[in-house]
Structure formats: C-alpha cells, structure tokens
Amino acid sequence: MIEIRNVRKSFGPLEVLKGIDLTVATGEVLSVIGGSGSGKSTLLTCINGLERIDSGSILIDGTEVHARSTDLDKLRRKVGIVFQQWNAFPHLTVIENVMLAPRKVLGMGKREAEEIAVRQLTHVGLADKLGVYPSRLSGGQQQRMAIARALAMSPKYMLFDEVTSALDPMLVGEVLDTLRMLAREGMTMICVTHEMKFAREVSDRVAFFHQGVMAEIAPPDELFEAPKRPETRQFLAATH
Numbered sequence: 001m002i003e004i005r006n007v008r009k010s011f012g013p014l015e016v017l018k019g020i021d022l023t024v025a026t027g028e029v030l031s032v033i034g035g036s037g038s039g040k041s042t043l044l045t046c047i048n049g050l051e052r053i054d055s056g057s058i059l060i061d062g063t064e065v066h067a068r069s070t071d072l073d074k075l076r077r078k079v080g081i082v083f084q085q086w087n088a089f090p091h092l093t094v095i096e097n098v099m100l101a102p103r104k105v106l107g108m109g110k111r112e113a114e115e116i117a118v119r120q121l122t123h124v125g126l127a128d129k130l131g132v133y134p135s136r137l138s139g140g141q142q143q144r145m146a147i148a149r150a151l152a153m154s155p156k157y158m159l160f161d162e163v164t165s166a167l168d169p170m171l172v173g174e175v176l177d178t179l180r181m182l183a184r185e186g187m188t189m190i191c192v193t194h195e196m197k198f199a200r201e202v203s204d205r206v207a208f209f210h211q212g213v214m215a216e217i218a219p220p221d222e223l224f225e226a227p228k229r230p231e232t233r234q235f236l237a238a239t240h
C-alpha cells in the first residue's frame with residue numbers, strides 16, 4: 001500500500017502540498033480531482049520520488065520513498081507513472097520503445113523483453129502497431145503505448161497524470177477504456193483526472209484537492225452527490 005503522512009512540499013515561497021495524509025490500499029483505484037495548481041501532479045511526482053518532500057513521509061509497501069537508504073530505481077520499478085504526454089523515441093519502433101526499459105533497467109535479454117512488449121502492447125490493443133514508428137500513431141494510440149511501456153516493468157502501482165487531457169475528444173474513450181481494464185484487473189491506481197464520469201465509474205474513492213490541501217475524500221457517489229465542503233461543491237458546479 002501507499003501511505004502518505006503529513007507531506008509538505010514547497011517550491012520556493014509557494015507551499016504546494018500543505019500536509020497531505022492519504023493511504024491507498026492495494027487494489028484500490030483512487031481518482032484525484034481539483035483545480036489547476038492545487039498540487040495534484042506534484043503529489044504524484046513525490047510518490048515516485050521524482051520530487052523531494054520538505055517534511056512528512058511517503059511509504060510504499062513500508063519503504064520510505066525519500067529515505068537516503070532507499071534504492072529509488074528499484075522502487076520506481078514498482079510504481080509506473082504515465083503523464084499527459086510522453087515523448088517516445090522517434091527513431092525506435094513501438095515495440096522497441098516498450099522494450100527499452102526492461103532491457104536497460106532490468107537487464108533483460110532481447111527475447112524476453114520482446115515477449116513482454118508484445119504481451120503489453122496486445123493488452124492495450126496495439127498488437128497491429130508493433131513495427132510502426134510512434135509518429136504514425138494517433139494521440140490515443142501513443143498514450144496506450146505509454147501505458148504499455150509502464151506495464152512492461154510489471155509495476156505494482158500505477159500513477160496516471162491527466163493521461164487524456166492532451167487528446168482529441170474522439171480519442172479520450174479508448175484510453176479511458178484501457179484504464180478501466182487495468183482497474184478491473186485489480187491494478188492499484190492513482191488517477192489524476194478531469195474526467196468526472198470516469199472518476200465516478202471507476203474509482204473506489206475520489207480525492208478533491210484545493211490549494212495544496214486534500215479538502216475532501218470519499219467514495220464517488222458520496223463525493224459527487226453530497227460533497228461536504230463548499231470548495232468541492234463549487235469545483236463540481238464549475239465542471240458540469
């Protein structure tokens with residue numbers, strides 16, 4: 001599980017996370033919603049150790065992410081992250097892009113890496129694009145390739161940061177379907193999203209972030225139907 005305890009993080013004078021407490025259980029799907037600048041992306045980058053924190057702690061299966069003794073490379077294999085946009089290596093084919101991390105980071109042989117890449121690309125519906133160059137993929141296909149690339153490391157946790165928000169509306173559905181599939185399979189996921197319908201359908205809980213504070217967290221029906229905090233109500237009213 002992921003345990004976030006009283007995490008504070010500032011960029012210069014700006015306090016972006018103001019004491020976040022949050023536990024995500026294994027198998028849970030958590031959606032994170034909230035206005036621009038509320039700290040959602042920062043939280044994800046702190047969870048996988050891309051950003052330092054100022055105080056508090058984040059534990060992944062009991063290992064403290066920001067402890068000096070923690071092997072971050074090893075920890076990151078457990079925690080896949082997919083961003084709004086991933087710049088694939090343009091000179092490598094889709095399958096080569098997905099094989100890269102297993103080969104370089106895990107030291108896997110070519111055969112095995114290929115097998116895993118085919119499996120994961122098939123899983124996200126890209127079995128017919130293996131030998132294609134990324135520039136020939138649609139935005140939705142590129143995002144699914146990015147998901148396959150993360151899955152190729154066999155992560156236990158997946159963090160998604162607005163993976164559909166750079167997409168043409170027509171292509172959002174196919175990427176959300178891929179996330180739904182992972183959720184059904186029992187992947188532990190934190191999804192920062194603007195897709196309220198998705199958050200509602202797929203999540204076990206939804207967290208609303210407001211100005212660096214987790215203002216509210218509840219099961220989706222409760223958060224969307226009966227938000228307790230005025231900030232949540234205001235945000236939801238603005239997004240409908």
Ligand SMILES: Nc1ncnc2c1ncn2[C@@H]1O[C@H](COP(=O)(O)OP(=O)(O)OP(=O)(O)O)[C@@H](O)[C@H]1O
Pocket residue numbers: 011014016034035036037038039040041042043
């Ligand atoms: N590396 C950085 N250096 C300085 N300030 C930063 C940095 N990264 C983020 N910030 C600031 O921290 C605040 C929180 O940013 P963050 O990206 O976490 O917000 P967010 O909730 O993901 O917003 P959005 O919905 O727009 O993606 C913002 O005010 C942002 O400008």
Ligand SMILES: [Mg+2]
Pocket residue numbers: 040041042161
């Ligand atoms: Mg963000």
